[in-house]
């Protein structure tokens with residue numbers, strides 16, 4: 001087995017502000033291999049975005065801070081990098097795409113000028129060369145008329161074109177990993193499919209990897225290689241998409257998949273499970289899912305289960321399904 | 323009708339109405355126009371004769387129409403006090419006021435914006451606290467009081483600058499600073515809060531994620547977004563400076579429009595008051611126009 005491209009180990013991110021101190025993301029471990037798409041799924045507020053942001057140290061700090069663990073990329077721990085070193089990694093090694101492309105682009109600057117700034121933040125090239133690279137990235141992101149879009153402002157673009165511009169911005173320095181945080185949630189269904197197709201094609205053409213955060217299990221089934229299921233700040237199950245879909249082991253995953261048609265058959269959003277997700281500041285001593293779980297046993301309330309390997313997947317549960 | 327034509331017509335109407343208002347107000351405000359011109363020994367008849375000569379016994383509306391006719395023909399009249407031609411006087415007064423007002427505007431934006439940026443960039447540090455407190459003080463202190471303070475400190479005590487008068491650069495420093503003080507304070511606060519608001523926007527995270535340096539993000543992107551509200555209120559700043567110029571020019575003996583206007587009012591020198599107050603209205607209008615043009619140019623949505 002080759003070493004993973006990115007290895008997040010035991011990562012915790014917490015809120016530390018004037019007497020308040022609790023972790024929101026807890027002991028998250030996950031890996032992204034070369035040339036794969038890892039999907040991260042989970043209900044709103046379970047810490048998907050925060051996990052993603054903290055990998056690049058883009059979380060709001062203060063009040064949020066990384067309270068433990070490591071993020072190993074290219075042989076070194078990003079958590080220990082200086083601000084300057086992190087700046088060198090953002091965009092050039094690991095890039096990020098955000099959910100709402102309309103507000104994620106600076107309204108005062110043309111798409112082209114931002115792309116050129118991004119190129120020149122990492123590459124010592126002339127303006128002309130940077131412009132050429134930017135135009136290529138726009139074309140690679142699936143934009144029809146790159147020259148025209150280059151000179152346009154965000155308000156002149158549709159949601160789909162804006163998101164392609166965001167993808168171009170992510171591509172412009174040829175990163176090895178793109179973290180896409182719900183890149184299609186804000187878009188029309190047809191545009192969603194096009195954007196996902198483009199991301200998948202880019203993965204194949206460029207041999208890069210994508211960490212894809214989504215609510216949509218249909219998306220996971222159709223584009224991802226592996227998946228991590230998050231619940232209340234923890235990864236509760238992780239494995240190949242085919243394995244998890246075929247035989248989900250965590251009761252939460254079973255619940256999520258319960259109402260979803262099997263692989264390929266129509267996309268569907270996560271189905272809510274009865275009960276309430278515990279807030280990060282009121283987590284129980286034991287398993288975070290115990291109060292909503294149909295398979296709860298005594299030990300679940302007493303101690304917090306570790307994530308362990310079971311067959312081909314990893315599960316954080318004392319009483320997994322089958 | 324295009325908005326530009328509409329705007330020009332409205333401006334002309336505004337000028338017309340304000341000239342009428344000034345014309346009537348100065349005449350109805352009482353006081354004695356002859357006091358400045360005729361010696362104290364002049365008899366009641368002498369004074370009446372003088373009024374007759376300059377047409378003050380006519381109904382106000384007749385006087386106004388007469389006055390408008392002359393203005394249209396380019397005759398601005400003469401000062402009642404010393405008979406000087408207003409068109410000649412105006413050149414020098416306007417030049418002086420432009421120097422003082424221009425310096426104040428440069429200070430308002432040239433000091434206000436960088437200080438506001440710095441406070442935002444170093445938010446919640448001692449530097450931010452000092453800048454922000456100074457800004458609060460700058461807004462709270464009335465400018466005539468500030469004028470007395472700076473004259474006492476920099477002129478009487480330290481002797482760095484002359485207390486009043488006109489001349490070289492040395493004479494300009496104190497009045498320009500006092501004139502600009504409140505505008506600087508307001509601009510610092512506006513810049514700071516606009517920067518802090520914009521730094522929380524989603525696009526800032528995008529730029530950081532693309533690897534742009536923090537100073538690039540701040541001083542190019544966040545700043546550019548923060549300039550819009552500042553530009554949109556620039557007209558207000560100009561108006562404020564013009565209003566304060568009356569006080570500041572008088573205190574510092576700066577021979578500009580403000581000073582001659584205040585003296586004109588005190589002496590009931592009608593032609594002087596009429597011309598120079600109208601001039602101020604015109605400048606305020608132009609200031610607002612420039613600000614709205616600037617806003618349009620600075621906003622890609624409106625420019626396209």
Ligand SMILES: Nc1ncnc2c1ncn2[C@@H]1O[C@H](COP(=O)(O)OP(=O)(O)OP(=O)(O)O)[C@@H](O)[C@H]1O
Pocket residue numbers: 015024042043044045046047048049050051060063064280
């Ligand atoms: N700046 C912040 N300060 C305090 N709490 C925060 C901050 N950012 C996020 N949180 C909290 O962290 C938790 C996880 O948020 P996160 O945005 O990672 O969720 P998510 O899984 O991405 O949800 P969604 O699917 O809605 O995007 C939430 O409870 C949220 O309230």
Ligand SMILES: [Mg+2]
Pocket residue numbers: 048049050181
């Ligand atoms: Mg999120």
